Amino acid sequence: LGFGDVPWPLFGAVGSVQDITWQRVREFVFHPLRSSVQGNQVKSIRLEMLRWHPDKFEWKVLDKIIEDDREAVKEAAEHVARILTQL
Secondary structure, three states, X not given: OOHXXXXXXXXXXXXXXXXXXXXXXXXXXXXXXOOOOOOXXXXXXXXXXXXXXXXXXXHHOHHHOOHHHHHHHHHHHHHHHHHHHHO
């Protein structure tokens, strides 16, 4: 898998860590049509924080990323985790 293959928690294309913004992550996490949360913002944040926790992400996902993209994916995942803690 490459950087663009990761299902980042935002709408639209992601080509680099700079594309992952607080606003874009917020729009995705709190979208009213997400069936997994049904408008429950606390549940939505908790679900995403568990999914993007750096240790869990590194253990489950990072070894599946191609070597050339691995550092960028790790940086972007850590950025997502930081954004989620700010929500």
